[in-house]
Amino acid sequence: MKTLPFLVALATLPASLFLHSSPAGAGQSTQASGTAAKKGAMAKGHAAKRNPQTAAADADTAEFINFLQWRAVVDFIDEVSTAHGFDREELESLFRRAQYLDSVVRLINPPPVGKAKNWTAYRDRFVEPRRVKAGLAFWDRYEDTLRRAEEEFGVPAEIIVGIIGVETIYGQTTGKFRVPDVLVTLAFAYPDTPNRASRMAYFREELTQALLYARENGIDPFSLSGSYAGAIGWPQFMPGSVRKFAVDYDGDQKIDLRNSPQDAIGSVASFLSKHGWTADRPLAFPVHVTPGQRWSELIGQGLEAKFSRTQMEEAGVLMPDTVPATLRYGLIDLEDDLRPVQYWLATDNFFAITRYNRSYYYAMAVIELGQAISRHKSAR
Numbered sequence: 044m045k046t047l048p049f050l051v052a053l054a055t056l057p058a059s060l061f062l063h064s065s066p067a068g069a070g071q072s073t074q075a076s077g078t079a080a081k082k083g084a085m086a087k088g089h090a091a092k093r094n095p096q097t098a099a100a101d102a103d104t105a106e107f108i109n110f111l112q113w114r115a116v117v118d119f120i121d122e123v124s125t126a127h128g129f130d131r132e133e134l135e136s137l138f139r140r141a142q143y144l145d146s147v148v149r150l151i152n153p154p155p156v157g158k159a160k161n162w163t164a165y166r167d168r169f170v171e172p173r174r175v176k177a178g179l180a181f182w183d184r185y186e187d188t189l190r191r192a193e194e195e196f197g198v199p200a201e202i203i204v205g206i207i208g209v210e211t212i213y214g215q216t217t218g219k220f221r222v223p224d225v226l227v228t229l230a231f232a233y234p235d236t237p238n239r240a241s242r243m244a245y246f247r248e249e250l251t252q253a254l255l256y257a258r259e260n261g262i263d264p265f266s267l268s269g270s271y272a273g274a275i276g277w278p279q280f281m282p283g284s285v286r287k288f289a290v291d292y293d294g295d296q297k298i299d300l301r302n303s304p305q306d307a308i309g310s311v312a313s314f315l316s317k318h319g320w321t322a323d324r325p326l327a328f329p330v331h332v333t334p335g336q337r338w339s340e341l342i343g344q345g346l347e348a349k350f351s352r353t354q355m356e357e358a359g360v361l362m363p364d365t366v367p368a369t370l371r372y373g374l375i376d377l378e379d380d381l382r383p384v385q386y387w388l389a390t391d392n393f394f395a396i397t398r399y400n401r402s403y404y405y406a407m408a409v410i411e412l413g414q415a416i417s418r419h420k421s422a423r
């Protein structure tokens with residue numbers, strides 16, 4: 044098992060390190076915006092991670108709608124049958140079987156604007172005894188697979204364990220919605236938000252990907268179940284990501300993220316490696332900031348590492364000598380109701396995790412869950 048170099052747990056930082064507590068950056072979102080995020084990520088930012096079980100309980104709001112009367116649906120059928128050679132009647136039958144899910148529309152709505160960010164509350168939802176215990180059992184059981192993924196893709200076991208734990212508590216909450224119902228609902232009846240058009244385009248593409256995936260694997264698309272955003276299996280991949288990034292990792296020649304934890308492990312590592320992960324690179328460094336300097340302009344500059352160590356220093360970021368001058372960084376702030384804001388320099392590896400879910404609160408929770416499980420594992 045590799046340890047993650049330089050990442051100091053927040054809990055170990057003395058309060059005196061935080062020289063400045065500032066509301067700067069409060070206007071910036073840690074959630075996915077309308078970008079073509081890989082998953083239905085805008086629904087999965089730190090304030091919107093709702094319990095899929097609750098959602099499933101609402102599924103009785105499903106109703107049949109005559110989608111075939113909708114112009115946009117007819118256009119979609121034209122397009123997909125031409126582009127991918129699907130039989131029109133098959134597609135029409137899909138839309139006859141699909142149900143509109145009001146619960147999905149409600150769940151996908153972004154949280155109310157202005158809700159205070161609270162890192163401690165967010166973290167505590169994921170770094171908690173039930174998840175740590177399940178994570179230990181998962182790590183023990185799939186230790187060889189995790190080691191193989193670490194060697195092949197350079198992604199440490201604790202990051203893979205952290206992601207699968209935050210996503211589904213190791214397969215416990217993979218979602219009970221029929222994927223075509225979710226995707227048809229969101230592709231054609233997305234709620235009225237400013238980014239509605241781009242989100243509908245995104246879900247139409249995911250619907251196409253789900254159909255291709257089902258055809259390639261000889262399965263009925265309605266046999267696929269997933270989250271209220273259409274994410275599938277232990278690692279919650281959207282259909283397009285399944286086709287692009289998932290791998291067979293148990294050697295049965297099939298990719299099955301719903302029933303094969305090994306496939307989930309390999310696929311998470313494959314995903315990160317294709318999104319800029321570099322083996323042995325540190326993730327993040329806790330820093331402090333000098334009051335009144337330009338560092339606040341560096342917050343909210345996108346989920347990427349684009350500033351040098353020198354640029355950070357010139358903007359008033361104070362950092363330990365151990366921060367390499369050779370890497371690029373992004374500055375992130377974790378806001379809290381009761382405690383001072385925490386500032387970190389985050390590297391490309393940190394931001395690779397945000398490609399999974401476009402929130403740096405999410406990435407930090409993944410890291411801390413993995414660390415917590417790793418500590419328990421070493422302490423036994």
Ligand SMILES: [Ca+2]
Nearest residue numbers: 291293295297
């Ligand atoms: Ca497999």
